[in-house]
Amino acid sequence: MGSLARAPYRPGMTGTTSGSRLHLPRYLREDDSLRTPVGFPGYRSTALRAPLRTPVDLPQRLTEITGPVLGEDRVKPEDADLTLRNGGEAVGQRILVFGRVLDSNGRPVPDALVEVWQANAAGRYRHVVDNWPAPLDPHFDGLGRVVTDSLGRYEFMTIKPGAYPWGNHHNAWRPAHIHFSLFGRAFTQRLVTQMYFPDDPLFSQDPIYNAIPAAARPRTISRYSLERTQDNWALAFEWDIVLRGADQTPFETDDDGDVA
Amino acid sequence: MSGPTTNPLDVPADPSVPFQPRSGQRGTGFLDGPFQLGPTPSATVGPYLAIGLTWADGIFAAEEGTPGAFWIRGQVFDGAGAVVPDAMVETWQADPDGGFPSPEDPRGAASYPGFRGYARAQTITGEFAIHTLKPGRLPDGEGGLQAPHIDVSVFARGILDRVVTRIYFADEAEANAEDVVLRSLPDDAARQTLIATPAEDGYRFDVYLQGERETVFFAV
Numbered sequence: 001m002g003s004l005a006r007a008p009y010r011p012g013m014t015g016t017t018s019g020s021r022l023h024l025p026r027y028l029r030e031d032d033s034l035r036t037p038v039g040f041p042g043y044r045s046t047a048l049r050a051p052l053r054t055p056v057d058l059p060q061r062l063t064e065i066t067g068p069v070l071g072e073d074r075v076k077p078e079d080a081d082l083t084l085r086n087g088g089e090a091v092g093q094r095i096l097v098f099g100r101v102l103d104s105n106g107r108p109v110p111d112a113l114v115e116v117w118q119a120n121a122a123g124r125y126r127h128v129v130d131n132w133p134a135p136l137d138p139h140f141d142g143l144g145r146v147v148t149d150s151l152g153r154y155e156f157m158t159i160k161p162g163a164y165p166w167g168n169h170h171n172a173w174r175p176a177h178i179h180f181s182l183f184g185r186a187f188t189q190r191l192v193t194q195m196y197f198p199d200d201p202l203f204s205q206d207p208i209y210n211a212i213p214a215a216a217r218p219r220t221i222s223r224y225s226l227e228r229t230q231d232n233w234a235l236a237f238e239w240d241i242v243l244r245g246a247d248q249t250p251f252e253t254d255d256d257g258d259v260a
Numbered sequence: 261m262s263g264p265t266t267n268p269l270d271v272p273a274d275p276s277v278p279f280q281p282r283s284g285q286r287g288t289g290f291l292d293g294p295f296q297l298g299p300t301p302s303a304t305v306g307p308y309l310a311i312g313l314t315w316a317d318g319i320f321a322a323e324e325g326t327p328g329a330f331w332i333r334g335q336v337f338d339g340a341g342a343v344v345p346d347a348m349v350e351t352w353q354a355d356p357d358g359g360f361p362s363p364e365d366p367r368g369a370a371s372y373p374g375f376r377g378y379a380r381a382q383t384i385t386g387e388f389a390i391h392t393l394k395p396g397r398l399p400d401g402e403g404g405l406q407a408p409h410i411d412v413s414v415f416a417r418g419i420l421d422r423v424v425t426r427i428y429f430a431d432e433a434e435a436n437a438e439d440v441v442l443r444s445l446p447d448d449a450a451r452q453t454l455i456a457t458p459a460e461d462g463y464r465f466d467v468y469l470q471g472e473r474e475t476v477f478f479a480v
Contacts, residue, residue, distance in 0.1 A: 067362055
């Protein structure tokens with residue numbers, strides 16, 4: 001293992017070296033009562049897809065506490081504006097979606113890739129398997145990418161996605177939502193989720209929303225922001241995204257967070 | 261610390277939402293541990309992930325033409341044995357010297373020619389493929405070395421949170437026998453679900469979401 005001595009120490013989030021020992025950060029695992037289960041009876045597709053056995057506990061080691069650096073080179077400035085595509089303006093209510101990416105210790109996550117995708121104003125995705133009779137919009141492809149700034153902030157301009165029927169149960173409609181994908185800085189922090197809008201009347205019948213434990217559901221709903229609403233132009237919605245943070249408990253003795 | 265807490269300014273307006281302890285006892289009125297924000301809960305990637313998560317170079321953890329690189333190909337199966345055509349498989353791993361291109365590595369970020377360490381592949385054709393290098397061995401924190409392994413996340417419609425597994429290599433039998441994670445599994449049948457087998461241009465690794473051969477998934 002010559003690699004142990006190869007690179008000089010560069011401070012990570014909380015990883016440190018002391019002598020020949022490595023102290024790895026340990027990312028807090030959220031309580032099961034506040035995290036989305038992998039399967040949910042009301043969401044039909046989970047029946048044959050969500051694993052049924054209890055997952056095996058994997059102590060976090062080097063592979064789990066590191067992660068890819070994916071940033072500016074994957075993003076073009078125009079990726080932050082979903083309302084202007086193919087030489088024209090998308091139809092629908094313009095909205096600014098903004099917020100911060102933080103970890104659970106409240107620390108901003110800078111330089112983090114945020115990927116979003118969504119339906120158009122009529123509730124139709126530009127995808128071969130979405131063929132319900134709502135119009136596509138030639139000027140909306142539903143894809144956005146941004147990178148957080150040094151304070152963990154992100155924002156993009158888009159149009160408010162429409163609700164759409166999806167056949168899960170009789171008269172099933174998805175509440176308006178935007179899909180988000182985030183990496184953070186470690187494999188443990190990877191998150192794919194959906195952002196909702198305040199006071200959506202469709203929440204009560206949506207199993208994807210209701211699969212989230214009740215106490216954690218509000219964390220998925222954006223807040224209307226009058227402050228950032230742009231006069232004569234666009235409404236604004238604020239949504240902070242919280243990734244798992246490192247355990248703040250000080251190191252005491254050799255424990256399983258140490259790598260000899 | 262007193263278990264999971266939330267933003268103290270984010271008190272739900274609806275008192276039916278469990279928020280404060282229902283013991284009937286008033287709390288101290290003070291924070292008694294480090295302030296914590298509640299992590300955003302996950303949601304399914306849904307059926308339309310190709311819109312947002314397609315990258316032209318996604319499948320290349322190692323660039324084309326990197327010496328020693330090979331393909332890992334496989335399929336994702338559901339509980340009825342059907343191929344899942346709308347999943348995304350992501351991989352993250354060390355380079356052949358055991359380094360990571362990540363500043364979070366307390367040993368320092370490593371750099372290996374042509375190597376990104378990360379790949380994402382969709383299963384639209386029925387099969388995923390990633391192009392990569394064999395990772396080196398890594399310390400296991402218990403005085404030994406882990407066998408070469410790749411961390412894997414699988415996302416799909418019908419899965420509300422990613423599922424995590426690991427790829428090990430059939431031609432690393434000696435290292436596998438010493439690996440702390442493989443050794444912790446109950447039996448050989450469980451271990452076998454994590455072993456990629458040699459194939460024409462690399463390795464084969466299938467994922468079984470359910471059923472007799474359900475892949476071992478990990479809580480990280």
